Each structure stands twice: as C-alpha cells, then as structure tokens.
Amino acid sequence: MGQTGAEWLMQQGEIRGEIRGELRAKREILLDLMTTKFGSVPLSVIRRVKAIRSPRRLDGLLKKGFTANAIEDMGIE
Numbered sequence: 264m265g266q267t268g269a270e271w272l273m274q275q276g277e278i279r280g281e282i283r284g285e286l287r288a289k290r291e292i293l294l295d296l297m298t299t300k301f302g303s304v305p306l307s308v309i310r311r312v313k314a315i316r317s318p319r320r321l322d323g324l325l326k327k328g329f330t331a332n333a334i335e336d337m338g339i340e
Contacts, residue, residue: 289321296328
C-alpha cells in the first residue's frame with residue numbers, strides 16, 4: 264500500500280530534523296575541539312561555524328582541527 268501525502272510530509276520533516284540535529288552536533292563538537300585545543304575562539308569564527316550548512320565541510324574542519332596548530336590553520340576565517 265502506498266504512502267499518503269501526510270505520511271510523506273511527516274517523513275520529510277523527520278529527515279530534515281535529523282539533518283539539522285546532525286549539523287548542530289557537528290558544529291558543537293568542532294567548537295568544543297577548537298576551544299579545548301586553542302583556548303578562546305573569536306566570535307567571528309563561532310558565527311562562521313554556526314553558519315555552515317554542509318556536513319562534509321564540518322567533517323573536513325573537524326579533521327583539520329586535529330592537526331592544526333592555530334585556528335588560522337583551519338581555514339575558517
């Protein structure tokens with residue numbers, strides 16, 4: 264039996280919610296990593312991180328965070 268329009272909309276809403284949650288979690292982890300590793304994170308960097316909408320971009324920044332010696336090395340600013 265096929266899916267109703269309402270069921271499809273609910274499913275799409277759940278998917279969007281999961282993606283938003285994933286992005287939020289990755290942003291928080293990235294900011295925590297930078298704070299732990301570098302100390303104070305400039306507000307401009309925090310704003311840029313919070314504006315990122317790409318999971319791949321966040322994954323790349325997380326990987327850079329492990330080897331970067333300074334926030335500037337991460338390519339966020």
